[in-house]
Amino acid sequence: MATRVSTVAILGLGLIGGSLARALKANAFCERVIGYGHRAPSLEKGVALGVIDSFTLDLDEVIESADILVICTPTLIAEQVLEQILPRIAGRQDAPVVTDAASVKGNLESAARRICDGRYPANFVLGHPIAGSEQSGVAASKADLYVNHRVIITPVAENDAAALDLVRDMWAATGAEVVDMSVAQHDAVLAATSHLPHVLAYSLVDALAQSDASDEIFRCAAGGFRDFTRIASSDPVMWRDIAIANKGALLDSIDLFSEHLASLRAAVEAQDSDGMHATFTRAKAARDEFAAILAERQGDKAES
């Protein structure tokens, strides 16, 4: 039997927040979902689409009426939202649980400590659903976005156990697989699997677009290049903000990658047939295993 609360508030109603709202309503985790933001139009659309039950532009009203506040804004905006919320609930016994869905956790942990003068608020739980879409906006939200996707919770020492459990239960209710990780490990893992690949794809496409032969290059590129560069079609503002928020781990990832690329470059230059074959074979084995696990987890059709 899932935990059930009265009211969940979504702060920032886009794809991520809208899909969470839909999933929580579909699975009867709460009696109602309210929206909050600075501007009415997307919230009005959310009500019209049945994604949320009501909305307000008044943060104090949200804090009074909700059991859980979920910050679903872009990464850097989440810091600003924390600056408004945390002082309002500091020291209150009846304060709601606050959590977030941003892509980087270290910057928000630091922001929370800074805002609260070093005393991390026990009921602020850092979380990150590993799900998304090339589409954005509340109209693209869907109730099954999180089904069989991972949600990473990054507890800190000061966290209240009940607050952590409530957030875990909330995500479990969406059909997600909830796992714990340290803040540092989360940011390193996401840098490696997501932030670095975006940087590489953006860098490659920009390098080719600026070359003298760019017309011929893009005219001759085919399906492999399309898949490899798909993430370079992502939102530049979102990825600029993630690169700012996760600077340290991203730089570490870029450096690790650059060392490996330099080794492979040396093998190409030396025509080191065995060295190249060993690298490509190890990589293929790791990638095939990853793809098989992902396909099984997501029920996707298996890749050949």
Next chain:
Amino acid sequence: MATRVSTVAILGLGLIGGSLARALKANAFCERVIGYGHRAPSLEKGVALGVIDSFTLDLDEVIESADILVICTPTLIAEQVLEQILPRIAGRQDAPVVTDAASVKGNLESAARRICDGRYPANFVLGHPIAGSEQSGVAASKADLYVNHRVIITPVAENDAAALDLVRDMWAATGAEVVDMSVAQHDAVLAATSHLPHVLAYSLVDALAQSDASDEIFRCAAGGFRDFTRIASSDPVMWRDIAIANKGALLDSIDLFSEHLASLRAAVEAQDSDGMHATFTRAKAARDEFAAILAERQGDKAES
């Protein structure tokens, strides 16, 4: 009305050669397609599947009976095949046209000059169909593999105009779009759009697989990572050989990319918000335009 010849010979009957055979028969470009190779099993399968009409293991018989020989072997094997064919047809007026489908052109041009003591054979036409699949082997071949795909012909000064036209006509008969390019430009463009992305994908996956956190990394990776690394599941032998055959252009591509990555790294380190935003925005615009053109050309469903 398409050119029509009596016999086309496929040397190396896999996905590429098998698909060419099927397309030429389906479009009645020739009266018959024969297969040639060192081993009977794939050739017997080709006959059983109706991909080719007959086969032989005797190269002299192929040269006597075919109007066009198409070398469809892996990249480095193509050099060895040229060493067997070119001495047999040197100076013969009735020699068949010889062409190939390998991924790199510069090494084959050099090989042809070396084999023929500096006199490039006028009826050897360098070509490269930009098509493929993650599947391989004659059983995966299909008649429409080349439809709306590009085939690049790289004429050299010594080429006979009629030989060039015959090879262009052959590929046009498969539904491909045939374009000319210089050998150097072909190898540079393919390095940029195909060989470099494979090196980057292999390098990334191998770097992550060797990291201490590799289990967590691959467990948390999602769809974006799957698409980005799909080409790291490609055949290691094929890509080792391409890296050997196209060493010069590949090294240039790696260096161009590394310079751009270093610039972007500097922007991340400096938290240069405007610089990152400008790079990501330029890349997104170029990638969106590329994807739209590719979707229109291939009749794929448009990407959002």
